[in-house]
Amino acid sequence: MDKQLRHRILMVSDFYYPNFGGVENHIYYLSQCLLQLGHKVVVLTHSYANRSGVRYMTGSLKVYYMPWRPFVLQNTLPTIYLSLPIIRTILIRERITVVHGHQAFSTLCHEALMHARTMGYKVVFTDHSLYGFADVGSIHMNKVLQFSLADIDQAICVSHTSKENTVLRSGIPPEKVFVIPNAVDTAMFTPAHKRLDCDTIVIVVISRLVYRKGADLLVEVIPEVCNLFPNVRFIVGGDGPKRVRLEEMREKHSLQDRVDMLGAVPHAQVRSVLISGHIFLNSSLTEAFCIAILEAASCGLLTVSTKVGGVPEVLPDDMIVLAEPDPYDMVQAIKKAIHMLPFIDPHLMHNRMKSLYSWHDVAKRTEVVYDRARQCSKKDFLHCLSRYLRCGAWAGKIFFLVMLLNFLLLSLLQIWQPWENIEEVPDMELTQDQQEDIQLNS
């Protein structure tokens, strides 16, 4: 690829491997596919336990584990300014052109975006979750998001519902927000070779057992379904504070032999749990996209899900049965799914998923966003500052001062450690066979 057209991308988020989840997966797969498209990708996250410093992953994906301890919920302590020197050094060393932050509640992401904007880099942000507007936590988060997105070049959301949400929360023009969904590694989630018989129907649930994932709905739905269909079994994978309630329910209705509680399932074993079932049940109360549904569908399972957030956009209507988040409606949906089951071919479903979702497609679409970001006119810092003033009567002035101080600190750093003195990292050029090797593997 032409050297001029290459992007040099820094992905920033508090959430990255060895932690597991939707955002972590997204960053990893997106980076891998972007590397294959010929761009340079560097990931920045905080340290995990003793994993600190620089690591290399598949395809020479460079990961900076910043030596900062997580503070709460895998987030670093929000210090606003203290991360400036290290992020500045990384940006200069790696000759970054685009900074891409992930996840609205990652403090590291917000700080990096702020520093990058002060230094005049192009910034892109991906929002992976939905927020309300009513409670104190959401109001605070929305204000932070407004600050981060005030001067953003382009933003990405994972579903159309998420786009509506982000536009409302941050007040940026909708043309700046792209919708690029997550994808699924269909090669990893393949259906079982032998088709399961339909004598006993197994319903699989894999989710953290917390309120937001609708564990309380499960407590109501499972006994009802077991009562209606004597040939249905449940497998519940996942752990969390609501596990006790589920176990109580199992005890109360004497369903020990029909409801398996597996506890937390490592991501590597998710497929083997999924392929032992016919139906995947998702009971989330809020969800921007839900990768779990993709994984289940890719394994050839029929999905029953609550109709919340972006879930209705995720799969075609004949691959998913949607229900309102209320126990009666969910039982009806499961009933419908059980009747649909004989007409479902897992391998056909898997092949359809292959055509519907691919990380390569996601990377190509993200590339377009980077191109657009590059085309955005370069503005001087003072002009950008005025945008912060428009963020609100009080908040605007605070944001303005925060950015101004950041700029002063940056100037100070420039005197103390001029960027000419920072050594640039030579690019690692993969040989032809190495590249082919990676392409074969993925």
Added chain:
Amino acid sequence: METTEADTSTYHPPWRKVAYGGMQPGYDDNYTDETFLEELVMNANVVKRDILKVMQDSVSISQYLCIVALVVIVWIHTLDSVIGEGSLLLLDAFLLGLGFLILLLTTSQLSFKVLSKYLLNIVFFTCGLFVLAPVYHTLTRSISSDSIVALTISLLILHLFLHDYSGYTIRPLGCAKNPNLASNISLNASIVASVLVASRLPSRLHVFAIVLFSLQVFLFSPLITFCIKKYSFKLHLCFSFLLISMTLSIIYFLHTMSFVIFSSLLVFISAVCPYMLIKIQVYKFEINGPWDEAKLCFDITD
């Protein structure tokens, strides 16, 4: 989900609000359809407030303010040795009797068993207080009176701020809800304030009488007013107006300046604040949509 933006030269299928199947032909990823924000609902759950209703509800606050004002008056007069310990004890007995009378008249499910339980508790409570009175008497001897006054005032303000004006500090019969944390903190602040005041008094009997008086008021008056309000709202209003006029007249005879301040405070609470609340309703802006967290339609506490 219909779109009118179909190019005539090359046919595009209409845009759909779906995430699967890659980029939709003819539409960029940042394409914003007409249906964008169609499911946005504004101000769906906003309650229309009626100024009269708000003013009526604010009477509870004025009423409790008057009760606290009366307590403070009694405190000041005891500290100035205007009220002796004998009359204080009489006042205690009178309040206790009155409280029980109101409780008897307003609560239907009050049985002899419950009543005797209440009485027994009060006897224990009074005995405990009597034994502890010497301790309270010398509790703050090493602290200057100014600090005690300042502390008492700040504790009372804290008490008034955190007090649960629509609820109770002791759970009445037939109510499932326990008092919340803020109201417990408020109650404790008031108890500490009364102990602080009591520690400045000349004799042990004074201390006992004043602490008993304060505790009776702070612990039981919310219960009594709650019972009255539950029994009949009209009675509650009458009782409140009686109490307010009584307090105002007492303050008027004691100190004119305080009277002006206190009455303007009452006007502010029961007329200006409700008016302002109604005024700012216009700015209420509530957004709901498909991104909201679903509410469960059943109780999950069982």
